[in-house]
Amino acid sequence: xxxxxxxxxxxxxxxxxxxxxxxxxxxxxxxxxxxxxxxxxxxxxxxxxxxxxxxxxxxxxxxxxxxxxxxxxxxxxxxxxxxxxxxxxxxxxxxxxxxxxxxxxxxxxxxxxxxxxxxxxxxxxxxxxxxxxxxxxxxxxxxxxxxxxxxxxxxxxxxxxxxxxxxxxxxxxxxxxxxxxxxxxxxxxxxxxxxxxxxxxxxxxxxxxxxxxxxxxxxxxxxxxxxxxxxxxxxxxxxxxxxxxxxxxxxxxxxxxxxxxxxxxxxxxxxxxxxxxxxxxxxxxxxxxxxxxxxxxxxxxxxxxxxxxxxxxxxxxxxxxxxxxxxxxxxxxxxxxxxxxxxxxxxxxxxxxxxxxxxxxxxxxxxxxxxxxxxxxxxxxxxxxxxxxxxxxxx
Amino acid sequence: xxxxxxxxxxxxxxxxxxxxxxxxxxxxxxxxxxxxxxxxxxxxxxxxxxxxxxxxxxxxxxxxxxxxxxxxxxxxxxxxxxxxxxxxxxxxxxxxxxxxxxxxxxxxxxxxxxxxxxxxxxxxxxxxxxxxxxxxxxxxxxxxxxxxxxxxxxxxxxxxxxxxxxxxxxxxxxxxxxxxxxxxxxxxxxxxxxxxxxxxxxxxxxxxxxxxxxxxxxxxxxxxxxxxxxxxxxxxxxxxxxxxxxxxxxxxxxxxxxxxxxxxxxxxxxxxxxxxxxxxxxxxxxxxxxxxxxxxxxxxxxxxxxxxxxxxxxxxxxxxxxxxxxxxxxxxxxxxxxxxxxxxxxxxxxxxxxxxxxxxxxxxxxxxxxxxxxxxxxxxxxxxxxxxxxxxxxx
Numbered sequence: 001x002x003x004x005x006x007x008x009x010x011x012x013x014x015x016x017x018x019x020x021x022x023x024x025x026x027x028x029x030x031x032x033x034x035x036x037x038x039x040x041x042x043x044x045x046x047x048x049x050x051x052x053x054x055x056x057x058x059x060x061x062x063x064x065x066x067x068x069x070x071x072x073x074x075x076x077x078x079x080x081x082x083x084x085x086x087x088x089x090x091x092x093x094x095x096x097x098x099x100x101x102x103x104x105x106x107x108x109x110x111x112x113x114x115x116x117x118x119x120x121x122x123x124x125x126x127x128x129x130x131x132x133x134x135x136x137x138x139x140x141x142x143x144x145x146x147x148x149x150x151x152x153x154x155x156x157x158x159x160x161x162x163x164x165x166x167x168x169x170x171x172x173x174x175x176x177x178x179x180x181x182x183x184x185x186x187x188x189x190x191x192x193x194x195x196x197x198x199x200x201x202x203x204x205x206x207x208x209x210x211x212x213x214x215x216x217x218x219x220x221x222x223x224x225x226x227x228x229x230x231x232x233x234x235x236x237x238x239x240x241x242x243x244x245x246x247x248x249x250x251x252x253x254x255x256x257x258x259x260x261x262x263x264x265x266x267x268x269x270x271x272x273x274x275x276x277x278x279x280x281x282x283x284x285x286x287x288x289x290x291x292x293x294x295x296x297x298x299x300x301x302x303x304x305x306x307x308x309x310x311x312x313x314x315x316x317x318x319x320x321x322x323x324x325x326x327x328x329x330x331x332x333x334x335x336x337x338x339x340x341x342x343x344x345x346x347x348x349x350x351x352x353x354x355x356x357x358x359x360x361x362x363x364x365x366x367x368x369x370x371x372x373x374x375x376x377x378x379x380x381x382x383x384x385x386x387x388x389x390x391x392x393x394x395x
Numbered sequence: 396x397x398x399x400x401x402x403x404x405x406x407x408x409x410x411x412x413x414x415x416x417x418x419x420x421x422x423x424x425x426x427x428x429x430x431x432x433x434x435x436x437x438x439x440x441x442x443x444x445x446x447x448x449x450x451x452x453x454x455x456x457x458x459x460x461x462x463x464x465x466x467x468x469x470x471x472x473x474x475x476x477x478x479x480x481x482x483x484x485x486x487x488x489x490x491x492x493x494x495x496x497x498x499x500x501x502x503x504x505x506x507x508x509x510x511x512x513x514x515x516x517x518x519x520x521x522x523x524x525x526x527x528x529x530x531x532x533x534x535x536x537x538x539x540x541x542x543x544x545x546x547x548x549x550x551x552x553x554x555x556x557x558x559x560x561x562x563x564x565x566x567x568x569x570x571x572x573x574x575x576x577x578x579x580x581x582x583x584x585x586x587x588x589x590x591x592x593x594x595x596x597x598x599x600x601x602x603x604x605x606x607x608x609x610x611x612x613x614x615x616x617x618x619x620x621x622x623x624x625x626x627x628x629x630x631x632x633x634x635x636x637x638x639x640x641x642x643x644x645x646x647x648x649x650x651x652x653x654x655x656x657x658x659x660x661x662x663x664x665x666x667x668x669x670x671x672x673x674x675x676x677x678x679x680x681x682x683x684x685x686x687x688x689x690x691x692x693x694x695x696x697x698x699x700x701x702x703x704x705x706x707x708x709x710x711x712x713x714x715x716x717x718x719x720x721x722x723x724x725x726x727x728x729x730x731x732x733x734x735x736x737x738x739x740x741x742x743x744x745x746x747x748x749x750x751x752x753x754x755x756x757x758x759x760x761x762x763x764x765x766x767x768x769x770x771x772x773x774x775x776x777x778x779x780x781x782x783x784x785x786x787x788x789x790x
Contacts, residue, residue, distance in 0.1 A: 040627070040689075048688035049627050102557065112557045162497065162507045232435070232444050293443035294435075294759035298694045298748060301756065353693060355750065361696065364689035 001319065001328055003390045009335075010386035016343060017379040022067070024349035024365070025372040029060055030080045034107055036087030037061075037080075039371040043363040044347050050106040051368075054092045058122025059373040061085050065129035070380060073133075081130050085139070088123050098149060103368070115160050120150040121178045128182075128189035140189050147182060151198065154179060157224070170221045170229060173238075176205035177245045184251060199252060206245060207264065216271040217290060218242040235290040236297075239276025240307030243269060243314040247381075250317050262321060269318040273311060273330050278303075281357050282337045284311055302361060303354040305370065308338040309378035316385055350375050396714065396723055398785045404730075405781035411738060412774035417462070419744035419760070420767035424455055425475045429502055431482030432456075432475075434766040438758040439742050445501040446763075449487045453517025454768040456480050460524035465775060468528075476525050480534070483518050493544060498763070511555050515545040516573045523577075523584035535584050542577060546593065549574060552619070565616045565624055568633075571600035572640040579646060594647060601640060602659065611666040612685060613637040630685040631692075634671025635702030638664060638709040645712050657716060664713040668706060668725050673698075676752050677732045679706055697756055698749040700765065703733040704773035711780055745770050 028045045029037045031052075037060040040049035061084030064077040091108030092100050100119035102112040127143035130136070154175055158165050180202035183195040209226035210218050220236045223229055249265040276284040283303040289295050311334050319327035341358045342350045344365070352370040353362040364370065423440045424432045426447075432455040435444035456479030459472040486503030487495050494509035495518065522538035525531070549570055553560050575597035578590040604621035605613050614623060615631045623629055644660040671679045678698040684690050706729050714722035736753045737745040739760070747765040748757040759765065 042689055046688075048684075048686075051626065110559050113559060115557070162510070164505050164508060231446065289443075291443075293441075294437055294757050294762065296762070298697065298757065302693065362689050362693065367689065367691070 001316075001331075001386075001389050003392060006386045007390035010383050010390055012339075013379050013383035013386060017376055017383060018071070020343065020348045021350065021372075021376050021379060024347070025060075025376070026064075026076070026080070029366070029372055030083065031106065034087070035083040036091075036108075037084055037371070038106075039366040039368065041365040043344060043351070043365050045365065049367075051103050051111065052087075052106060052108075053103050053368040053371075054088070054100045054119035055122050056368065056371045057084050057088050057092060058119065058124075058126045059371050061088070061126035062122065062129050063372050063376050065126065065133050066380070067376070069129065069133045070384070078133065081126065081133075085123075085126055085130055088126070089142075092119070092123070099153070117150050117154050117159070117175070118178065120146055120153070121182050124150065124182050125185045128185040132189045137190075140191070143186065143189070144191065144194075147186065147195075150182075151179070169223055170233065171205075171209065171224050173206065173210040173218060173220045173222075173241065173245065176202040176210075177241070177248060180206070180245075180252065181248045184248065203249065203252060203261070206249065207261070211264070211268060213264070213267075215290065217275065218245065218268065218272065219290070232289065232293065232296040235293065236295075237275060237288040237290055238286070239272045239284055239288070240286065240304065240310055242272040243276075243307075244310035246272070247310070247314040247317050250314075250321060254321065266318045266322045266324065266327070269314050270324075270327060270330070273315060273334070276307075276311075277330075277333075278356065283341065283354070283356075283358060284308060284334065285356075299353075301356040303341065303356065303358065305342050305350050305352045306374035308334060308342060309350075309374050312338060313378050313381045313385070316382055320385060320389060396711075396726075396781075396784050398787060401781045402785035405778050405785055407734075408774050408778035408781060412771055412778060413466070415738065415743045416745065416767075416771050416774060419742070420455075420771070421459075421471070421475070424761070424767055425478065426501065429482070430478040431486075431503075432479055432766070433501075434761040434763065436759070436761040438739060438746070438760050440760065444762075446498050446506065447482075447501060447503075448498050448763040448766075449483070449495045449514035450517050451763065451766045452479050452483050452487060453514065453519075453521045454766050456483070456521035457517065457524050458767050458771050460521065460528050461775070462771070464524065464528045465779070473528065476521065476528075480518075480521055480525055483521070484537075487514070487518070494548070509555070512545050512549050512570070513573060515541055515548070516577050519545065519577050520580045523580040527584045532585075535586070538581065538584070539586065539589075542581065542590075545577075546574070564618055565628065566600075566604065566619050568601065568605040568613060568615045568617075568636065568640065571597040571605075572636070572643060575601070575640075575647065576643045579643065598644065598647060598656070601644065602656070606659070606663060608659075608662075610685065612670065613640065613663065613667065614685070627684065627688065627691040630688065631690070632670060632683040632685055633681070634667045634679050634683070635681065635699065635705055637667040638671075638702075639705035641667070642705070642709040642712050645709075645716060649716065661713045661717045661719065661722070664709050665719075665722060665725070668710060668729070671702075671706075672725075672728075673751065678736065678749070678751075678753060679703060679729065680751075694748075696751040698736065698751065698753060700737050700745050700747045701769035703729060703737060704745075704769050707733060708773050708776045708780070711777055715780060715784060 028041055031038055036052050036057050038047055039056040042048055061081045065081035068078050091104050099114035101110045102115045104110050124143045124147050127139050131140035183199040186195050209222055217237050220238050221233045246265045246269045253262045278285050284307050286302050286304050287295050287297045287300040315327050315331040344351050349365050355361045423436055426433055431447050431452050433442055434451040437443055456476045460476035463472050486499050495514035496505045497507040497510045499505055519538045519542050522534045526535035578594040581590050604617055612632050615633050616628045641660045641664045648657045673680050679702050681697050681699050682690050682692045682695040710722050710726040739746050744760050750756045
């Protein structure tokens with residue numbers, strides 16, 4: 001990318017982060033009374049549900065701590081992160097199992113039972129970031145302990161599954177993907193190479209089991225040996241997930257001398273955007289069936305905020321590390337569509353759910369899943385990478 | 396309705412049932428090798444998944460048996476129903492709990508665990524219809540036994556819930572609605588008034604807990620005492636469900652002298668269609684939030700096949716029993732939109748999932764939930780009622 005263009009764009013991403021996205025969420029999401037974070041807001045910022053999802057608690061605490069580290073050391077952001085982690089520790093763990101509830105009430109009363117390992121992973125991320133920005137080692141110790149426990153859970157293929165044990169024959173790409181990301185957060189928080197073997201295992205799982213170069217695709221659900229499943233779930237392609245996964249991978253291999261793995265990740269970025277791009281209406285489709293059969297997901301053709309922001313960073317990083325012009329062209333294409341459709345110029349923040357044509361499908365500014373996470377993280381990553389490109393620093 | 400118009404329309408509904416919907420499903424859904432029914436077909440009828448959902452097994456067996464009873468005593472339909480029930484009895488029950496698996500493989504290997512009571516309810520319906528058409532009392536005995544067991548399950552508010560027991564504070568309209576319908580099937584199969592107390596209880600639950608006349612709406616999820624829940628789930632309105640429920644109720648009260656209950660059901664039909672109708676694009680919305688906050692369901696604004704066919708029968712029956720012209724006008728309005736959008740003139744059967752504007756969202760002709768059930772049942776009911784109206788028989 002031309003340094004001049006990179007410099008202009010860096011300002012666009014910085015401004016969006018600092019003048020639209022952070023103000024909306026910093027104003028609305030921290031709960032001043034009970035700590036922790038709300039997330040169910042309509043477009044204008046009105047709270048329509050006070051239930052607290054534990055994913056949200058970890059994600060928001062992580063993001064506020066990260067802003068302190070990389071944008072500005074603001075007391076209110078650090079306090080929000082602290083109050084988020086306190087809320088998690090006080091209310092979000094099930095005493096009996098040690099696992100995290102899925103949702104709790106505003107006051108912290110448990111509501112719904114633990115579900116897979118994501119609540120734990122986001123809590124670990126928050127603890128790592130908080131430890132990194134404050135230098136507190138005690139909280140990093142807690143993160144490490146929680147990670148050990150989470151790894152064990154993740155190895156149980158029947159965890160919270162509706163399937164009978166003998167039929168737990170599918171494994172999910174989401175698991176090695178999030179665990180790889182968590183090892184990166186532990187490393188950045190000061191754990192050195194302690195989790196390198198785990199990261200290596202997750203890379204192997206992603207590349208050897210879920211990525212099928214002969215099909216130019218990452219399959220979200222495969223058999224434990226990586227073979228393809230002849231079922232609707234077995235044919236699920238999630239372009240957004242594949243792209244997000246590949247930037248985790250690119251962070252991992254950037255500093256290694258593993259050019260082969262880097263090139264494979266860059267290639268997968270290109271395959272994923274080419275497959276996911278909607279030639280008819282623009283934007284990136286949410287889910288595809290590899291063979292073009294009907295998707296099991298009714299929302300398959302919707303355009304989602306997280307898919308687009310994750311795609312933008314994956315494309316820019318893959319372009320930057322490879323120098324490939326086709327990836328730059330893809331970045332510009334996705335950039336145009338994204339900026340035309342997602343930012344909410346009227347009330348701040350980004351819209352989340354668009355119909356295939358780009359019109360608004362839901363006015364939710366936040367819910368149990370859309371919160372202060374993908375958009376600010378992506379804007380921050382892209383802004384910083386664009387500044388690096390503008391200043392001519394090598395990748 | 397004018398008898399001439401009723402007569403014309405009766406032919407439209409009969410023809411659609413006999414010349415488009417039955418041929419598509421009778422050709423594709425029975426599994427000649429293992430018995431039972433497939434349901435995952437694309438628009439053209441290609442099978443894209445051989446998994447057998449146990450809802451589907453009961454629903455299809457019920458429908459084929461009912462066709463023998465009310466359309467024509469065809470050997471192939473009776474055989475399909477028989478093979479469906481055999482498949483259920485051979486493969487679909489969990490030996491340990493006596494409950495029904497949620498899905499099994501083509502060959503009948505259990506795949507996913509029991510989930511709430513619908514599999515059982517649809518199986519009971521199939522057994523009742525088969526007993527009615529063949530006169531076999533043994534299978535009715537099985538239906539009765541399964542119903543007793545299912546009623547017990549239905550009274551456990553924590554059944555298969557993700558909530559902690561102390562927070563199981565919401566009850567679902569779907570439960571009394573389906574149980575009312577099952578008591579009607581038991582009655583028609585020859586059980587007389589044995590289940591009248593159950594039917595009465597379900598009527599009470601629907602009218603006293605879920606229907607809130609002061610809000611002119613049926614709330615799908617309420618507190619056990621019927622009070623409203625201040626949450627997205629507590630605000631869910633499902634116009635299609637409300638309309639289907641009201642025709643179950645109208646069948647129940649038609650022959651009683653309960654004019655008050657009948658009038659209340661007719662009124663609720665009008666409230667539900669008025670609230671659910673999409674003034675902008677036509678058709679009936681899938682889910683609404685009572686206060687207009689963002690729906691927890693991304694598919695809230697889609698137009699679904701079952702909503703429209705159930706609405707048509709509810710509107711026609713409510714009009715017929717009340718003589719209200721506004722309900723006839725609604726019937727004609729929904730009729731036009733439905734017939735313009737759902738029937739698949741190219742490959743037969745009905746499409747299932749349309750975007751808000753009426754364009755196709757999924758090319759699935761069938762899946763785990765769309766099968767040989769709502770459309771043929773609705774077409775049959777409407778055809779027969781239109782013939783009754785055409786012949787001047789009183790309601």
